[in-house]
Amino acid sequence: MKANRYIFWGMAKSTFIHIFLMSVALTCLFPIFWMVRCAFMTNDTVFVDQSIIPHHLNFGNFALAWTKGNFAVYFVNSVIYTVCVVTGIVLISSLAAYSFSRLKFPGKNIIFYLFVAAMMIPLPGSFVALFVLMTKLHLINTRFGYILCMINVGLSMSILLFKTFFDKMPHELEDAARIDGCGKIGIWWNMAMPFARPAIAVIVIFNSLNVWNEYILATLLLGDSQLMPLQRGLVVFQGANSTDYPVLMAGLTMAAVPIIIVYLFMQKHIVKGLSGEVIG
Amino acid sequence: MDQKAKAAALFKDNLQNFLFVLPAFSIFCIFYIYPFYKMINLSFYDWRGIGPMHFIGFSNYQELMGDRLWWNSIGHAGYITLIALTFQNALAFALALACDREIRMKRFYRLVFFIPPVLSEVVVGLIWNWILNPETQNGQYIGLLNHFLYASGFPQLVHNWLGDPKTALTTIAIVNSWKGFGWGFIIMLAGLQTIDKQLYEAAKIDGAGAWKTFTNVTIPMMLPVILVVVILTILGCMQVFVLILAMVNEGLVHHTDVPVTRIFSAMQNTNRFGYACAQAVIFGMILVSVSFISKKLSDKAKQV
Numbered sequence: 001m002k003a004n005r006y007i008f009w010g011m012a013k014s015t016f017i018h019i020f021l022m023s024v025a026l027t028c029l030f031p032i033f034w035m036v037r038c039a040f041m042t043n044d045t046v047f048v049d050q051s052i053i054p055h056h057l058n059f060g061n062f063a064l065a066w067t068k069g070n071f072a073v074y075f076v077n078s079v080i081y082t083v084c085v086v087t088g089i090v091l092i093s094s095l096a097a098y099s100f101s102r103l104k105f106p107g108k109n110i111i112f113y114l115f116v117a118a119m120m121i122p123l124p125g126s127f128v129a130l131f132v133l134m135t136k137l138h139l140i141n142t143r144f145g146y147i148l149c150m151i152n153v154g155l156s157m158s159i160l161l162f163k164t165f166f167d168k169m170p171h172e173l174e175d176a177a178r179i180d181g182c183g184k185i186g187i188w189w190n191m192a193m194p195f196a197r198p199a200i201a202v203i204v205i206f207n208s209l210n211v212w213n214e215y216i217l218a219t220l221l222l223g224d225s226q227l228m229p230l231q232r233g234l235v236v237f238q239g240a241n242s243t244d245y246p247v248l249m250a251g252l253t254m255a256a257v258p259i260i261i262v263y264l265f266m267q268k269h270i271v272k273g274l275s276g277e278v279i280g
Numbered sequence: 281m282d283q284k285a286k287a288a289a290l291f292k293d294n295l296q297n298f299l300f301v302l303p304a305f306s307i308f309c310i311f312y313i314y315p316f317y318k319m320i321n322l323s324f325y326d327w328r329g330i331g332p333m334h335f336i337g338f339s340n341y342q343e344l345m346g347d348r349l350w351w352n353s354i355g356h357a358g359y360i361t362l363i364a365l366t367f368q369n370a371l372a373f374a375l376a377l378a379c380d381r382e383i384r385m386k387r388f389y390r391l392v393f394f395i396p397p398v399l400s401e402v403v404v405g406l407i408w409n410w411i412l413n414p415e416t417q418n419g420q421y422i423g424l425l426n427h428f429l430y431a432s433g434f435p436q437l438v439h440n441w442l443g444d445p446k447t448a449l450t451t452i453a454i455v456n457s458w459k460g461f462g463w464g465f466i467i468m469l470a471g472l473q474t475i476d477k478q479l480y481e482a483a484k485i486d487g488a489g490a491w492k493t494f495t496n497v498t499i500p501m502m503l504p505v506i507l508v509v510v511i512l513t514i515l516g517c518m519q520v521f522v523l524i525l526a527m528v529n530e531g532l533v534h535h536t537d538v539p540v541t542r543i544f545s546a547m548q549n550t551n552r553f554g555y556a557c558a559q560a561v562i563f564g565m566i567l568v569s570v571s572f573i574s575k576k577l578s579d580k581a582k583q584v
Contacts (some may be wrong), residue, residue: 020374031411125543128556133329260398271470275466275471
């Protein structure tokens, strides 16, 4: 009798928990579904047809967004920026972290703590000064300028993460490589980088998200529509065609889907990165 | 080897080792240190972005102290942050607690709850802007929410959520929470999973009920993690800007301004670079002191 009651309450509890979790999960997914759904409608149907699955699917919006909406250019730009910035961050920050961890030079600790301090101090309005600087350097409206700025954004955190990994690397590995005739660069590339592969995964995923989704600096630094990334392009498109919802939703889908796919594949590393940051 | 050759070798070695850091250090100096200095420096000038610069001492700061729009904007960001701290974090914690057990589809939930955080603020803002659309066509509401409210028999609830100054900020704050709770969820779930299960067993043997266990085991063990989430939430939400831009696009005069909006508009709309920098400096100081206080609190909590 008592056992039965126990099982009953256990099941009621687990059902309740599932209802709670499932309703939140639906709240997360539904707006995204709605975006995709509306991307398949036309300007005539999108305002009147409120059924969950539209009666008639229209694939033309993606083509329209891609050509007329200039999204082909935006998309390619976003890919270029993300690839360049993330590659730059991984190379530059791992080189620096290797030196901080394993090599000696005067002033090393001061420079390292400058990077750590930069991570602690939020600079919400530094984009004003950055804009002034980039104008002075004639790097406004250049891909190169934007890429350098974005590399700087991810640098501190990546150096710190790389350094914690390099600190754990066994000295025997290095010694063996040195005996085999590896120089410092050789050790960094052949020993340290493969050893830090988990760190690289975390750094790549978080910085890719950050660059792909960045808006403020892209707005300030890139006025030429041929150089704009997706996020900026979406706002420009919305400003110019505020009522063309199906094409806008197609554009949003194009901006959202790649990042969701990357996330689904790299999800393990995101969880690891976030929990590591807190506990480690 | 004589002394000189040794010194030369050491110098060469040091130089080589420094060269590893050089790319990172130069980017850091140019794009972080210099703007940092320039921001403080410019805040003492009256400057329109081009032309002559006039040194005006603390005038920008004096004006800022009496700028009602500026302090309102801080209040708005504070309101959004407060909703995130209470509603969003409570939801995240509840979800983390619900997932911290042997439960089916745990991986699915964990996967889904982190989808809104990986989307950009522009995408989230524009999706919700569409869902919250207040307009009608042929007597039908075209925005999903109003259509749903009307169709499900609550026509009195139909509302111009983003157009009405009374509800705009709360609506934004809720969308902001929708986008943000996944962060807290993942971090808190990871924290819960590090709690030693023996502590729960011990509590059970001591005859503690579910609530007692929660307040005496879970909460104290989770305090450091909760404080990290609190700091991240404050720093993130105070700087919210793009989401608001995407949702209302300056449609509401000053009712949904946040500090970054003010800095942006001082710079872009009125070309007052010095004033924008003064705002940025004050805002940065507010953020640093808030995170400093929270850090101190969390250190204290860890000691106990």
